Amino acid sequence: MLIYEDLCPICGKDLSFEEIEKGICLTEKKKICEELGFEFESFFEKCVAPLREIQRMWAKRILRGESFSLVAPTGIGKTSFGLSMALFLATKGKKSYVIFPTSLLVKQAVSTLKLFAEKLKLDAGFNEIKNISIGFYYSEVKKDEFVENLRNFDIIITTSQFLAKNFEMLKDFRFHFIFVDDVDAVLKSSKNVDRILQVLAREEKGVLVVSTATAKVGRKAELFRKVLNFSIGSSQFYLRNIEDVIANGASLGEILTKLGKGGIIYARSIEECEKLYENLKDFRVGIVTSKDSKDFELFLKGEIDHLIGTAHHYGALVRGIDLPEKVRFAVFIGCPVHGIKVEDIDRVSPSMLKILAHLYRDDERIEKFIPKLRFVEKVSEELRKALKEVMTEKEVLVKDAVVRKGEIIFPDVRTYLQASGRTSRLTVSGLTKGASFVFESDEEILRAFIERAKIFDLSFKSFSEIDLERLRKEIDESREVRREVKLIKPALFIVESPTKAKQIARFFGKPGIRFIDSVPVYEVPTENYLLLITATLGHITDLVTNRGFHGVEGFTPIYTTIKRCKNCGTQFTESTCPKCKGNEFEDSR
Template identity: 55%
Template sequence: MIPVVYSNLCPVCGGDLESKEIEKHVCFRKKRSLCLFPEDFLLKEFVEFFRKCVGEPRAIQKMWAKRILRKESFAATAPTGVGKTSFGLAMSLFLALKGKRCYVIFPTSLLVIQAAETIRKYAEKAGVGTENLIGYYHGRIPKREKENFMQNLRNFKIVITTTQFLSKHYRELGHFDFIFVDDVDAILKASKNVDKLLHLLGFHYDLKTKSWVGEARGCLMVSTATAKKGKKAELFRQLLNFDIGSSRITVRNVEDVAVNDESISTLSSILEKLGTGGIIYARTGEEAEEIYESLKNKFRIGIVTATKKGDYEKFVEGEIDHLIGTAHYYGTLVRGLDLPERIS
């Protein structure tokens, strides 16, 4: 065989690639397999990091990681419980420790609080510090903490906020290397939020040409369980080369049981049989209040609405056994829960 040299085509070192190296499947300079790419080494490092923080990653989580490490944007369309949020938080911490800026967006304040607590637990398990690394903001933090957050906003490597904060303060956020949107449906609900996400990634809208220009300096991962599209979602395909996709039904450890009786006595019987960790959804806030008043003397029960959230913390701590809320699409107990250890 005549020796061949391919100029600057070695996938490992970027130098010349010789036919002998192709035969041996090895880069002679770096002593590494030609079948491995730079992100493969980072992937191996991330998998070990994920094991320390969360546990053994699923195959789909490894696939997500590889795409992010390649700086690809994509939509993770999967049911609740697959591990989208835990992955997004672990990846944010992993990248932040390598000097990257990450932005994590949730639809509710409750999820922001949970995420901040979770990411600190991950850091503790991984044996890394989080001082001045993480900044989070929601409407319930004290005024002084809000002021401190805004003053140091661009210094945080991980920023965690609600969608509402993005809407109001996107110009102050700066650019990011990785953005994780937990529940993209809340972003698509207000189409201008899509524009703001693109701005954070490095794009800008040219009024003269009436088009988006620039290149993404980072990647975007959007999480959704329902995949409801909006007109602005088309920009994701045009600029970031991905689409929201469609919903998929997978096998889950959930039983669907229908009871054709809405009486309080039947509901009481169900709660007695199933034990603690129950969530009761009502059609309206008024109905939720009525159910609460009917059950509060018999069960350790609380109520969570847009204006009443104190019982949520009691539920987390085990001080009460059940929560009542509304079944609105963007309701607090619909979009604002990530408590598999408490909800049975």
């Protein structure tokens, strides 16, 4: 039992432990923390579903005019949230700019907004002027018509590539809300950060929200921190319900036949995609690339059963689709990888140079550079020359990579997670089930891929363990039956020291950071919570000195806020300074 003196937020009197437990002020019979509804909540429910706790927190931040990094696992509903917020703000006369990494996602966003507008009975025009005007552009849209109405659109939707190539058209615009659906793609061009900050209506408390699940952030993104008080983090957790299967020895035709429609087949190159297309014509397949997405439209209409695309980090079918009802399983013809050959050494980044140096650190020609890697730019030229020599001559045994003479192959598990994640998405009915099959003939690559996947808590079954008929039934049922799913929720974690807050946040991944009155708040997703970790910068309360015996009545301690006198610097808990009797003080309240 305890009492907090004069700290009840309802009546301003003592707050007892009983009141804290019940959440009720016993003096005025009112809830201490009552969640008040707000207009966007009902708006979102009509568009999508009731707001989840994490989405409610995001909405409140935006409506308060706070910019932030929206760090959450894939499949949590970030895109639907961003689109509905842009539409909501459009009804309030505020302009929004939504940026996607691929044309396919622009198309899907337009379809989603059409559905939202229909549900809300809004008079919305798409690339035409109506009560709410939504402009969108990708390669198949007539650019002249889009540009002609550009200034009249309430919401503009483009790819990050459009932003980079056509910034002259946008540079004089000022948007109240900018939503970047995949900040990784934006950061590929360092100038995009400057461009986004230029068109954000900062003088009118314009809000920038960047969404990411796997961002690798460069120095340019530090501008977000300097200008808008936040930095970008990334998630180590993935919301997925997927059977991961090593399918060596199985038949691709058998998988397509028994699992039915809705497969995405990933290959390592366009050439391999074209070969697969020729060999699988009997299965009604189509090819989708960044330059040609006609077959994607046929897939949406049900005229094609499966799609083929490349397994690259920015591939059109890796990040470019969000169709939980249609996409049911994935097949990888070869593990996603990225390789470095001797001839690439002159072009690799300083961070990759460090990785390569550590791989060959046992060679005396490389060993001497290890202590200097902190300042790798200064020894870059010599190190590159030494690496070329060593790579040409040596093979090295590494658990989670393949090091051969003249080449190093790194498993690309992040791309695998992004691509296979298309098969399992969070919907109103719950988390859909998907399946992912990997064919890999190179045993060394397969071994390294499985080893690297362990870092992400991925484990693979063999094909012999899978009953395809049963799996198909589970995949179908997950899209038909409404199920409860344990959703990530925000949780506040308070410690005393900012250093400790930073250390704890880093246990769970790379945290995003927001600054509130210059105090850092670290945000990092865990399996069940979005942790907001911050520090009090010292004690907040202490025992009172004017009640009971040194602040204890019977066995009940009585706490109140700590004050510091502005005149003499004395720290105390009473209502006036006991030393100089001054009434001007700082209060930890």
